[in-house]
Amino acid sequence: MMKTMDLKGPEKDRLLKELKERGTVDFKDYQDAVQTILDKVSVTGDQALLEYTKQFDGIDLSAKGLKVTEEEVDEAYSLVSEEFLRAIRLAIDNITDYHEKQRQNSWFTSSEGTMLGQKITPIASVGIYVPGGTAAYPSSVLMNAIPAKVAGVERIVMVTPPNKEGKLAAGVLVAAKELGIEEIYKVGGAQAIGALAYGTNTIAKVNKIVGPGNIYVATAKREVYGYVDIDMIAGPSEILVIADASANPKYVAADLLSQAEHDELSSAIFITTSEDLGKAVAVEVAKQTAKLERKSIVEKSLINYGKIILVKDLEEAIDLSNEIAPEHLELCVEKPFELLDQVKNAGAIFLGHYAPEPLGDYLAGPNHVLPTSGTAKFYSPLSVEDFIKKSSVIYYNQKALEKVKNEVMTLAETEGLTAHKNSIKVRFE
């Protein structure tokens, strides 16, 4: 299923072009439908939410209400296993520990009558979109909410679409409760994004919206961007595995497949210095795919975007990876730490033979919300930084201002901004 290619000069450019031309959805096709929904939510508020929930999710919540009750949360706990609870608590501990290290403090410096600083404040309120239905991912609750919590965000709101019985996935509710999220609403789609951006009687508006969603949700986030802040719009998932002869083809194949199962648009690329390993991985991929539940998605993803690329050395492998800027990069090589410094562009880097990508998805600690589609050239994983903002602070006393007054006036003058100049001048008349 995976095409193998030998990387030579002219081939490389063609390959890069091909890798970059991955299909993406065109938001423009959805803009009108989404705008209609957003407009209605902004005008009629809760009424629109209830109508759309009836229409799209097949449940009339007008009697029961949109907000999740304490009883529902209690019920959710009775539905999850002890293993799940233990696992989610370990994940929360690890993810919290990692994100605590990202915390930044305000700082101030002073010298000769001046004080400068950078003041850090958490964003006041954040809405987290959590997909519903078959794609109900408790891990997504953790990865979006924990950095907000660590940042000190006061109000964290969760929205997620109910099923036809008006219920939410137990794992998602438990994950939210474990993090202390009390404000949970049964509403999904573009209408949920509208509620978070404009506010309704039931749902007060927030300052920032994060979390993954389908094309309607993503389009709605783009549309409300500016009224509120949003996180990155994520593209399909990607993994790039670089391996030398020390790698186990079974492990490599399994890791490639773990991303291919996400989506038909997902991409799994394998770069190796060993022709034998390339062949063995191809065989393993076919063998393991046959046994997978999501086999048909995996096959399509591999046929479309799967690649095995042979290179002459690891340096060439890393160069190619830096061009591709993958979301997930595994270095399944004998000495991964020696390569780390050469990696310039990647969302998350997994080192050695026992750090498979799913470890990072769930439990190691770093965030699993990562830049896709080559945007690791300029974007970073979701972090505490995304939930704070900074203010510059400037204090000068009279003597300190007098020392630099001529320089400020010269620069204002050069730029033709005489009222700027005047604000210095009046202080010394």
Place this chain on the structure above:
Amino acid sequence: MMKTMDLKGPEKDRLLKELKERGTVDFKDYQDAVQTILDKVSVTGDQALLEYTKQFDGIDLSAKGLKVTEEEVDEAYSLVSEEFLRAIRLAIDNITDYHEKQRQNSWFTSSEGTMLGQKITPIASVGIYVPGGTAAYPSSVLMNAIPAKVAGVERIVMVTPPNKEGKLAAGVLVAAKELGIEEIYKVGGAQAIGALAYGTNTIAKVNKIVGPGNIYVATAKREVYGYVDIDMIAGPSEILVIADASANPKYVAADLLSQAEHDELSSAIFITTSEDLGKAVAVEVAKQTAKLERKSIVEKSLINYGKIILVKDLEEAIDLSNEIAPEHLELCVEKPFELLDQVKNAGAIFLGHYAPEPLGDYLAGPNHVLPTSGTAKFYSPLSVEDFIKKSSVIYYNQKALEKVKNEVMTLAETEGLTAHKNSIKVRFE
């Protein structure tokens, strides 16, 4: 010119609504024209740049070329004053010192067979747009390029439109040279943004585009967003001054006017606990405006958006300011440091009677690229952070993975992602 209002209960909501309904330009009106330009640049490259430069800037550069030569930079030095050179060098020192404090380092932690980290890498290449003509601002070169330089960006490219003689403003060229920027192109407008985003034979593409520009430039930045990263799209400038009876009405008026002169859409708001001071500032504003070069802009801005607001105490003033989330906030009060902690939302905060806003525009050190239009609720000043990106790093050895293998598999299983589960499982068969 400035309307005075007493802040009472119902009045407050109306006021906030009014303050937020400031006119903004609709990008949609410019999208078609801009898209045509971008398409042409992406297809014909340099040829399109030369044609549009001839059409919009009135100069044919096909013989002289787009790139600024060393001779032109030398000539620029001969055109600026010694005072200017001294001022710009002081500004560079102060701005560099401040931004050095924003530098972040990669970090790594390890325990029991695991290592986690966050690796910091500078963005490889950045394009800085610098407006031309009457709005040629050397300070803008400093504020956009210095954080990139401190971040370690390897390639910094500057683009700016030439005048009818094919020349650039001397102050802008000198500012660039002082920062070591060698790659400067005479091209402006949407065509310059297209060149930076897609690349041409002369101008290689960049990863991120920053810097202010007119509506065509701003629209073009929005359109190429995704191919490359961009900075914030800045709205019109804003100042909010909070003062108690200790303030000097002359100073307050001058500071309000310094922002009003930027643009007819600029907003200058004054909030005070002292009715007498309110009256005195209104008189001073009228008096000083009469003498200003940019009087007609100032008058329009003040009539449209200027306000003097009386409040009962400073706490109420700060609450209102936090709602407005101004770009620039001056605390012209007796004890500004005591109020600082209550300020939640503001781009830059100026403390006391001798820290006028223009000091921050040019020379104090903090960046003058700040969030506008209330976006200080979720955005920060331009900083070194905007020119780096992070990669998460995860290493586990076999024993460490074995310890958590059941938890990872439980979570993958819960989410129905069996290939994720399998990537752990194969490692322990």
